[in-house]
Amino acid sequence: MNQAKEKTPVRRTSSRGNLVAWILCLVAAFIMWIYVMAVESPEHEQIFSHLPVELTGTEVLADNELAVYSGYGTMIDVTLSGKKSVVSRLSERDIVVTADLKNITDGGRYTLKVTVDVPAGCKLAGMSQNTISVYVDQAMTMTFDLTEHRINTNLPEGCFTGTVEFPVDKITVRGPRNVLTRVERAEVTLNLADVTHTTTLNAPVVLVNVKGEEMTSPYIEYSPTMVSVTVPVYKSVTVPVRVGFRYGFLNSENTEITVTPSTVTATGDPDVIDRGSPLESVILDEKTEFENGQLMKTVSLNAVDGVTLSTTQAEITAIIDSSIKTREFLIPGSNIVDTGAKEGVNYTWDRTAVPVVLMGPVDMLAKIEVDDISLVFDMSPYNDSNTGTIRVRADVWVDSLWRDEVFPIGTYEINVTFTD
Numbered sequence: 001m002n003q004a005k006e007k008t009p010v011r012r013t014s015s016r017g018n019l020v021a022w023i024l025c026l027v028a029a030f031i032m033w034i035y036v037m038a039v040e041s042p043e044h045e046q047i048f049s050h051l052p053v054e055l056t057g058t059e060v061l062a063d064n065e066l067a068v069y070s071g072y073g074t075m076i077d078v079t080l081s082g083k084k085s086v087v088s089r090l091s092e093r094d095i096v097v098t099a100d101l102k103n104i105t106d107g108g109r110y111t112l113k114v115t116v117d118v119p120a121g122c123k124l125a126g127m128s129q130n131t132i133s134v135y136v137d138q139a140m141t142m143t144f145d146l147t148e149h150r151i152n153t154n155l156p157e158g159c160f161t162g163t164v165e166f167p168v169d170k171i172t173v174r175g176p177r178n179v180l181t182r183v184e185r186a187e188v189t190l191n192l193a194d195v196t197h198t199t200t201l202n203a204p205v206v207l208v209n210v211k212g213e214e215m216t217s218p219y220i221e222y223s224p225t226m227v228s229v230t231v232p233v234y235k236s237v238t239v240p241v242r243v244g245f246r247y248g249f250l251n252s253e254n255t256e257i258t259v260t261p262s263t264v265t266a267t268g269d270p271d272v273i274d275r276g277s278p279l280e281s282v283i284l285d286e287k288t289e290f291e292n293g294q295l296m297k298t299v300s301l302n303a304v305d306g307v308t309l310s311t312t313q314a315e316i317t318a319i320i321d322s323s324i325k326t327r328e329f330l331i332p333g334s335n336i337v338d339t340g341a342k343e344g345v346n347y348t349w350d351r352t353a354v355p356v357v358l359m360g361p362v363d364m365l366a367k368i369e370v371d372d373i374s375l376v377f378d379m380s381p382y383n384d385s386n387t388g389t390i391r392v393r394a395d396v397w398v399d400s401l402w403r404d405e406v407f408p409i410g411t412y413e414i415n416v417t418f419t420d
Helices: 015-040 058-063 270-275 362-366
Strands: 044-056 066-070 075-082 096-100 108-113 115-117 122-127 131-151 159-161 170-176 185-191 199-208 221-223 226-231 233-240 243-245 255-260 263-268 282-284 294-300 307-309 313-320 324-331 336-339 347-349 354-361 373-378 389-398 407-409 412-418
Touching (some): 096 108, 185 226, 243 255, 263 270, 282 294, 354 373, 354 412
Parallel strands (some): 044 096, 131 185, 336 373
Antiparallel strands (some): 044 075, 066 131, 075 122, 131 170, 185 199, 255 313, 263 307, 294 313, 324 354
16 A cells, blocks of 8 residues: 655745845845945035135234235135035034245235145045235334315305314324325315305315325225314405494584594405494594594404404594584582482582583584583482492583583583481
């Protein structure tokens, strides 16, 4: 009897399972490749922009009395390569870029090599520039006079500008020797195109060479660079010296007046000059200043505010016409009277006759009598605290139809004695 053989079952892997495993391996390999290429690849490059170039060795320049006038603030771009895990963690602060000045011993323009301190794990792959230019010169400080230059003057007729006062007389300039030695002066240009009266202008201060050309340089500094100044504008006119009389009894018709000088030059702001007479009239006192019908006097000339005169004195000669005479009247004590006395103030006064001189037309003087004239003194300023004897000014009163045609000459005082 044949004995049946027992068969061992065969395991079969499905094609679907193989495909999945293959895909998973492929994905894992791709991810590994991506990681290596993206993170660990030594070929990764990164640009770091606008890195400042630090200038070193400046202390050597200072020892030689030199200074750097250009080269500061230079910015370059640096490209570093290396593993991305290293490079990507860097910032601009981790990269030091320098240019060394220690070998410079004299002024001039120099081209310096740029050096990059590359962080560990990185390599320098490139720079936007390998060198920078610097300008070095001896540092100087000089002082220049501040002058003015006026342009476009367009003043009204008869007007002129006066002296301009600057807030400073000199300008201190600092900078390289090569530039400062070519400066002649500091200048303020005043554009007067719109100036018709005293005006305040803001004007720039510029440096000028010997040819009168403005000098500009980024390497120099000075102050002030702008000044505010007042440009005074004046007008001059010739005006006569006018003479008048305090009380109006005399005038040019009955008095011959000579003035030396007869005219003066008045100078001031155009608005003040054009407003009216800039010179005050000379006023003579016909009661006190004439002697025997004549007057000779040196007088002060006064201008209105804001005006100056070419001379401040004049000689005045005045001669009263022969038709005007003087006549003396002896005023009796009864015609010496008081007025304005306060209650309780007791006093007496001297009643001795007083000679009074009147001046006027001869025919008018002849018609006036002694009784028409009084001497009146005012006691209103005094009170019961006054004691002793004082002299009080008295006015001459003429009670006549012709009182307006005559006037007293001289001054008169009365002795007044206070009593208990």
